[in-house]
Amino acid sequence: MYSINQLPGRCTQIDGENWLYFSGTGYLGAAWNEDLQALVREGIQKFGLHFGGSRLSNIQINIFGEAEAFLAQNAGAEQALLLSSGTLAGQLLMKVLGTHGEVFPAPGAHPAIWAGAAPSIKSWEDWVEKAVELANQPGAPLILAANSVDPLYVRQFDFKWLQHLKPQRELILVIDDSHGFGVLGENGAGIYSQVNLPAGAELLVVSSLGKALGIPAGVILGPKFWMERLLRNPYFGGASPPSPGFLWALLQGQAIYIKARQKLQLNVRQFVQYLSTESDFHFFPEYPVFYTANSGLATFLAERKILISSFPYPTPQDDLVTRIVLSSLHTEGDLETLIKILQFKSQKPRS
Structure with a gap:
């Protein structure tokens, strides 16, 4: 478990170091979308906090x-x-x-x-x-x-x-x-x-x-x-x-969501293209979440400062559920970094 001081986006800070972040449920990157944040501020000015x-x-x-x-x-x-x-x-x-x-x-x-x-x-x-x-x-x-x-x-x-x-x-x-x-x-x-x-x-x-x-x-x-x-x-x-201010942002921000959805699908296609030769992941078309039964992958990636989703579910006594989650915030370079590391792992001889 990692303790951090702010919401993660495409990256997060852990112990003062920058990690790539492939987890969470913010698929469209809304929390860190500056245009959407501006609309929320506009909505709060119009309607108040709550x-x-x-x-x-x-x-x-x-x-x-x-x-x-x-x-x-x-x-x-x-x-x-x-x-x-x-x-x-x-x-x-x-x-x-x-x-x-x-x-x-x-x-x-x-x-x-x-x-x-x-x-x-x-x-x-x-x-x-x-x-x-x-x-x-x-x-x-x-x-x-x-x-x-x-x-x-x-x-x-x-x-x-x-x-x-x-x-x-x-x-x-x-x-x-x-x-x-x-x-x-x-x-x-x-x-x-x-x-x-x-x-x-x-x-x-x-x-x-x-x-x-x-x-x-x-x-x-x-x-x-x-x-x-x-x-x-x-x-x-x-x-x-x-909060009515957030609903204002929802209504006024539809063009923002469309753009974010398009970027998310580009990211999904880029990652799926890599997975065409990789059998460790389970996924379905257009969805930005990729499950693997290989729970050790989370530790391997953490050693390289990449944080993915891996926790026991539905209770602390259950097995780890390990997934890679993409968002619209991820850049092409983020995905290339992740894919290169996964390719390196798949080429390593299994002990």
């Missing part, structure tokens, strides 16, 4: 509705609802849905969408088989809850099987898209418009905006009916909303 009141008060600040309308339209959803974090968004959604029907969380689903009980099935394929079985049985509404991607072992989950179902009960799919929103989908719009459900089924997507987009907020996307139920819930009315 609005600590309720969204249900008798004063309505237009920026919240404007940001929700933009996010819904961009994702292809009927409506959106903003909260102060992705975790709170997931917890609120499942608090409401948990009283509506039976929640069946998938393996790897974020704890915010468990609705209290951790996933009981370890394999995605086994979970899909059981989900189909449950959907074909009459009963209470069935809420399937899953992540869009596994950002640790780097897997994009497939939901195409759902469109062939003929469910015998009300079916609601909840997807946590926190690690895809802003990066995957058309213009970074995420998974919402890509999911095809059987007739009568409903889709709700929850996402953090604090990862790729660097905005301290969470969003729920879905049908107007469910957004209105969530809005009336006391856990929504009793919570402070996101």
Whole structure:
């Protein structure tokens, strides 16, 4: 574990020395984007540091509705609802849905969408088989809850099987898209418009905006009916909303995000080109995270002042999960340095 005094970007300072940094979730480099920082300052000057009141008060600040309308339209959803974090968004959604029907969380689903009980099935394929079985049985509404991607072992989950179902009960799919929103989908719009459900089924997507987009907020996307139920819930009315200054930056900064996304994809393509002759990594197209079962790689790179993601998960007693994470901040030279060191390692005789 390393202790540092500032957020890392493409580099970080450890014990007074400069290290390359290939970790974290800031895929679009938003935290250190100077143009985006300028928009945040502009937003704070316009709206103040924070609005600590309720969204249900008798004063309505237009920026919240404007940001929700933009996010819904961009994702292809009927409506959106903003909260102060992705975790709170997931917890609120499942608090409401948990009283509506039976929640069946998938393996790897974020704890915010468990609705209290951790996933009981370890394999995605086994979970899909059981989900189909449950959907074909009459009963209470069935809420399937899953992540869009596994950002640790780097897997994009497939939901195409759902469109062939003929469910015998009300079916609601909840997807946590926190690690895809802003990066995957058309213009970074995420998974919402890509999911095809059987007739009568409903889709709700929850996402953090604090990862790729660097905005301290969470969003729920879905049908107007469910957004209105969530809005009336006391856990929504009793919570402070996101800082309006950051939402101003989100709306005004779309050209910045487009440019950052283009740079990220250039970096991904450069690294994947190297991986065409390297079999140690697991990845999927256009995603900036690369998993390896070789946990010793983190130590090897650390000896050369390159920090990658490597920590035990989901508990301190579990095995290390080791990954290289790219961001739009990385330069061509950063990637060349990393690739040369990886090539050197692969050429060394194994002891």
